[in-house]
Structures are given as C-alpha cells and as structure tokens.
Amino acid sequence: MDFKGSETIPGPRTEDQLPQTAEAAAKIVIVGGFGVGKTTMVGSVSEIKPLTTEETMTQAGVGVDDNFGSASKTATTVAMDFGRIKITEQLVLYLFGTPGQERFWFLWNGLFEGALGAVVLVDTRRLEVSFDVMGRLEERGVPFVVAVNTFPDAPRYPFADLRTALDLSDDVPIMDCDVRRRASSRDVLITLMRFLHSLAMTGSRT
Numbered sequence: 527m528d529f530k531g532s533e534t535i536p537g538p539r540t541e542d543q544l545p546q547t548a549e550a551a552a553k554i555v556i557v558g559g560f561g562v563g564k565t566t567m568v569g570s571v572s573e574i575k576p577l578t579t580e581e582t583m584t585q586a587g588v589g590v591d592d593n594f595g596s597a598s599k600t601a602t603t604v605a606m607d608f609g610r611i612k613i614t615e616q617l618v619l620y621l622f623g624t625p626g627q628e629r630f631w632f633l634w635n636g637l638f639e640g641a642l643g644a645v646v647l648v649d650t651r652r653l654e655v656s657f658d659v660m661g662r663l664e665e666r667g668v669p670f671v672v673a674v675n676t677f678p679d680a681p682r683y684p685f686a687d688l689r690t691a692l693d694l695s696d697d698v699p700i701m702d703c704d705v706r707r708r709a710s711s712r713d714v715l716i717t718l719m720r721f722l723h724s725l726a727m728t729g730s731r732t
C-alpha cells in the first residue's frame with residue numbers, strides 16, 4: 527500500500543559497500559587521551575562516511591571533563607568512532623576510535639574485544655596519559671604502534687627520548703603523524719599492519 531508522501535528508502539551507497547575483492551577484515555582500535563586526534567584520524571582515513579558519537583562540550587563539563595585540547599575543539603566522543611579502509615585489494619580494516627575522556631573509559635573493554643592491533647595516539651604535551659592507555663593494551667595483549675600527532679605548539683623530542691619516557695621496547699614502532707592528513711593516517715595503519723605481520727612471523731606478541 528502506498529502512502530502519500532512516503533519516500534523510497536535508498537539502498538547502501540556504492541562506495542559504502544565492501545569491495546568484492548576483500549578476503550579478510552581486521553579490527554583495529556585507535557586509542558589515546560582526550561583530544562589527541564582519534565576522531566580526526568578515523569575521519570581522515572575512512573573510505574566510508576565515518577560513524578561518530580560526538581557530543582558538544584558545554585559549560586556543564588567544566589570541572590568534570592578534561593579541559594586540555596585544541597582551542598577549536600567543541601565536541602568530544604562519548605561512545606566510539608567507526609570507519610573502514612581498504613589497505614590492499616584483499617584486506618579491509620575496521621577502525622574503532624575510543625572516547626578520550628576518562629569517565630567513558632569503561633567502554634574501552636568492549637571496544638578492545640577481538641582487536642588485532644591498536645594505534646596509540648600521543649600528544650607530547652601530555653605524555654602521562656599514554657601510560658594508562660598502553661598499560662590497558664598490554665594487559666589485554668593487544669599489540670600497538672605509537673603515533674605522535676604533531677600539534678604545532680607541542681614540544682618535539684627525539685624518538686629515542688620518547689621511547690625512554692614512554693618505556694617502549696625497541697621493537698614497538700613509533701612515528702610522527704598529522705591525523706588531519708589522510709596519507710599520514712594511512713601510513714600509520716600500514717606501519718601497524720607490517721608490525722602485526724612481523725609479530726605473526728616470529729610468533730611473538732607484545
């Protein structure tokens with residue numbers, strides 16, 4: 527029965543459909559402290575329109591929420607970000623960005639479930655947050671790479687110093703990135719996939 531004014535529901539957009547060549551998919555989580563650029567990374571690299579669960583930050587959050595971040599930041603993730611990227615013709619990555627505010631960290635457990643690997647985004651102005659983040663990944667045996675999101679006003683340190691400060695073992699890859707740039711975010715994911723491949727080859731986990 528037709529209803530006057532009813533609209534046809536559109537089917538999935540062609541660009542949102544899984545490529546026919548895809549043979550394998552992996553779940554990757556993007557973690558890090560508040561405002562480090564997780565949502566921006568998922569958005570810049572995703573080939574589908576990313577799902578975000580951002581809420582506007584209001585005065586009500588003052589004193590409750592972290593208040594560090596870009597001056598232009600007006601929204602914060604309250605559940606997760608979701609995106610997808612085809613890394614090779616055969617391999618598709620499902621990307622899950624976590625919320626950065628500590629009061630939402632309880633959601634991480636579910637998001638880490640079944641994750642093959644993780645990207646830890648780091649802001650050199652707040653290295654201390656990264657300890658908790660990396661500790662949680664290590665507890666769950668999720669291998670990770672560290673990507674330093676290079677905000678213009680953040681101090682720059684040699685990787686060797688960052689490695690020491692973050693207590694990172696020599697085999698964990700660390701690199702700079704600009705999460706606003708698709709190519710840069712993609713490079714981070716490729717580095718993670720190479721790292722996971724090398725771990726699989728040697729039969730080791732972090």
Ligand SMILES: Nc1nc2c(ncn2[C@@H]2O[C@H](COP(=O)(O)OP(=O)(O)OP(=O)(O)O)[C@@H](O)[C@H]2O)c(=O)[nH]1
Nearest residue numbers: 560561562563564565566596598599602603626677
């Ligand atoms: N200048 C500069 N700004 C950035 C960069 N990356 C992100 N931003 C900005 O910094 C803010 C934080 O980015 P988000 O992607 O919301 O950070 P998030 O980690 O998802 O934040 P939460 O979900 O609240 O934890 C946004 O306003 C971005 O536009 C960067 O590399 N350089």
Ligand SMILES: [Mg+2]
Nearest residue numbers: 564565602603
């Ligand atoms: Mg976010």
